[in-house]
Amino acid sequence: MTTDDASGLTDEFLAAREEELAGRVSPRRLEHIRGVAATAARLARAYGVDERKAYAAGLLHDWDKGYDDEGIRQRARDLGLEERLGPWLVEHMPQVLHAYTAAEALGRAFPEIPADVLRAIDRHTVAAEDMGPLDMVLYVADALEPGRRFGRIDELRAAEGEVGLEELFFLTYEYWVYLLLERRRLMHPDTIRIWNTYVARRASRKGSDRDRS
Numbered sequence: 145m146t147t148d149d150a151s152g153l154t155d156e157f158l159a160a161r162e163e164e165l166a167g168r169v170s171p172r173r174l175e176h177i178r179g180v181a182a183t184a185a186r187l188a189r190a191y192g193v194d195e196r197k198a199y200a201a202g203l204l205h206d207w208d209k210g211y212d213d214e215g216i217r218q219r220a221r222d223l224g225l226e227e228r229l230g231p232w233l234v235e236h237m238p239q240v241l242h243a244y245t246a247a248e249a250l251g252r253a254f255p256e257i258p259a260d261v262l263r264a265i266d267r268h269t270v271a272a273e274d275m276g277p278l279d280m281v282l283y284v285a286d287a288l289e290p291g292r293r294f295g296r297i298d299e300l301r302a303a304e305g306e307v308g309l310e311e312l313f314f315l316t317y318e319y320w321v322y323l324l325l326e327r328r329r330l331m332h333p334d335t336i337r338i339w340n341t342y343v344a345r346r347a348s349r350k351g352s353d354r355d356r357s
């Protein structure tokens with residue numbers, strides 16, 4: 145099996161993980177998870193991304209969402225993630241840790257999960273400067289699944305299929321950053337770097353669109 149091979153993501157494997165999830169998260173969270181998996185699969189079809197991987201990433205992204213703040217801090221330490229993430233993040237941002245711990249724990253427990261699915265899970269909350277198509281599909285699906293309600297969601301939902309995947313990711317990320325500011329929440333220190341990267345990429349994309357027309 146190559147690292148990105150999806151052949152281990154059989155129907156049986158996914159059904160077994162879904163059953164385990166019912167014991168790991170609340171019914172409400174499970175509903176969100178199912179919504180994200182279905183939305184990720186739909187986005188994958190629309191944007192030419194591997195549908196099974198997208199579904200699997202959606203199904204598994206909140207694997208560790210059942211921990212409370214102290215529990216998830218301890219899990220991050222137990223998985224040896226404190227060095228990578230830094231003690232400040234572990235102490236002050238428990239709400240983002242589930243993404244990193246899920247990717248690490250799932251990778252250890254289930255070698256059949258492709259590396260790119262684990263990567264998408266790892267970056268589903270904070271994102272990254274080098275988001276690939278699968279990463280973007282999961283990030284967007286997490287925000288747009290049918291159970292989510294927030295101010296500009298209808299506008300974002302309407303953009304699905306009308307704009308490219310990177311633009312849809314950008315619009316979703318923009319809104320998420322805006323919400324963090326509005327709610328006066330702490331921001332992950334990578335947020336400005338990621339924002340700047342995608343603003344610059346967008347400007348050059350728009351520039352080359354203009355050159356072509």
Ligand SMILES: Nc1ncnc2c1ncn2[C@@H]1O[C@H](COP(=O)(O)OP(=O)(O)O)[C@@H](O)[C@H]1O
Nearest residue numbers: 206209239240268269270286320330331332335
């Ligand atoms: N860049 C960021 N910096 C700090 N917190 C963030 C950032 N992005 C998202 N969050 C917060 O992390 C939490 C988990 O978000 P997320 O993983 O997307 O949702 P969920 O796991 O519920 O599907 C939310 O409270 C969200 O506001």
